[in-house]
Amino acid sequence: MSRRAITLLLAAFLVLALGVAGAFRPVPYVVLSPGPTENTIGEVGKKPVISIEGRQTYPTSGALSLVTVAYQGGPAAQIDLLTALRGWIDPTVAVVPQETIFAPDRDPKEVEQENTVEMTNSQDSATAAALNELKIPYSMVVAVVSAEKGKPADGKLQKGDEINSVDGKAAKDVEVVSNAVKAHKPGESVVFNVTRGKEKLDVTLQTVAGPTGQPQVGVTMQAQYKFPFDVDINVGDVGGPSAGLMFSLGILDKLTPGELTGGKKIAGTGTVQPTGKVGAIGGIQQKMVGARDSGATVFLTPADNCAEAMKAVPDGLRLVRADTLHDAVTALDALRTSKGNVPACDAG
Incomplete structure (x- = not known):
């Protein structure tokens, strides 16, 4: 086999090896x-x-x-x-x-x-x-599940806190609370009124920008119902x-x-x-x-x-x-x- 043929064969082998190696590389x-x-x-x-x-x-x-x-x-x-x-x-x-x-x-x-x-x-x-479709009554509160570490709610809102209102707006459901926070610009203050045990408290938090730029305070909430x-x-x-x-x-x-x-x-x-x-x-x-x-x-x-x-x-x-x-x-x-x-x- 000529030197030229050997070179071409070797080059083809290297290209194939690189292609195979690349095919198994992790991608995001x-x-x-x-x-x-x-x-x-x-x-x-x-x-x-x-x-x-x-x-x-x-x-x-x-x-x-x-x-x-x-x-x-x-x-x-x-x-x-x-x-x-x-x-x-x-x-x-x-x-x-x-x-x-x-x-x-x-x-x-x-x-x-x-x-x-x-x-x-x-x-x-x-x-x-x-139940609403069937007109069967029930009751509901919005409760804090957790506060994200390092975010404004960390150490200020506690698991089990019942959110009564945000900026004076009644917390009718989780979406109302979330929208009340999003109505602010990052860096602005938002006031949560919560029930903790037998006490009612006002908790003021400064919003920060989330991954998409929307304001957040880093709290996970859950609607707790009594059916x-x-x-x-x-x-x-x-x-x-x-x-x-x-x-x-x-x-x-x-x-x-x-x-x-x-x-x-x-x-x-x-x-x-x-x-x-x-x-x-x-x-x-x-x-x-x-x-x-x-x-x-x-x-x-x-x-x-x-x-x-x-x-x-x-x-x-x-x-x-x-x-x-x-x-x-x-x-x-x-x-x-x-x-x-x-x-x-x-x-x-």
């Missing part, structure tokens, strides 16, 4: 894919997803399934370039920068804890929304607030005569406020794929996600727009009876 991306679905009126691990005690319940049929997004990657276990490339080719998954899921200045364990709190809040908000009966929701490791709408519908279905689904397999997503307002979520495309794979034919979609969802709706899945819990109930009634309006998503 996260792969999002369709996660598992759970039927909120069914069972998980031989235990009902929704259990209600102290109130009459009724038989259900079909499915009202929550949908999830699974992720691969993150600061503690970065994916390699080859995995990212496969994800970019696969239309059912998304590859996103790591910082869109894990804020650079946040400990992943903190984020996981926050997701757990959000899921608990979501379950309580879903129960409250269902007239027990509602227990069992979903295992699922975290975050995006299953709220489907929890509310599952609770409603169990508390009312008749079958909300008409025997159909319904899936959906969306946060829900105690008022019944449905909010947008992330990962809509992966959630639709998971819904269709589970056999669902109808997908309840938050209004603010409709435009994105319309770009990649799977064949055989009908998108139904859900602005509020009441709208979702009305749409399901119309689907079941073939009477009335079923609001559709549009690309606008």
Whole structure:
């Protein structure tokens, strides 16, 4: 073999070796894919997803399934370039920068804890929304869960503090408190009135800029409800607030005569406020794929996600727009009876 051929062969080998080595180098991306679905009126691990005690319940049929997004990657276990490339080719998954899921200045364990709190809040908000829809009274307080170390609330707000008002505005729910803080500019003062034990206190905090520039004080809150009966929701490791709408519908279905689904397999997503307002979520495309794979034919979609969802709706899945819990109930009634309006998503 000539010297030229040997040189070319060696160069080709080196290029191949570098390519292989590069393919397995970690990259700061996260792969999002369709996660598992759970039927909120069914069972998980031989235990009902929704259990209600102290109130009459009724038989259900079909499915009202929550949908999830699974992720691969993150600061503690970065994916390699080859995995990212496969994800970019696969239309059912998304590859996103790591910082869109894990804020650079946040400990992943903190984020996981926050997701757990959000899921608990979501379950309580879903129960409250269902009871509001049924006009069943209950009471609620906004309580401090934790204060982030090094942030303004650290050492000033304590776990268990009940927030009565912020800047004189009644703390009707967690969102009201959060919005009251966001109404300030970073560096401005915000006054929390709290009940600690038997004492009422005014706590003044100076806001700081969060990762996105929005003002914050570093407090994690939770709405603590006193419902007239027990509602227990069992979903295992699922975290975050995006299953709220489907929890509310599952609770409603169990508390009312008749079958909300008409025997159909319904899936959906969306946060829900105690008022019944449905909010947008992330990962809509992966959630639709998971819904269709589970056999669902109808997908309840938050209004603010409709435009994105319309770009990649799977064949055989009908998108139904859900602005509020009441709208979702009305749409399901119309689907079941073939009477009335079923609001559709549009690309606008």
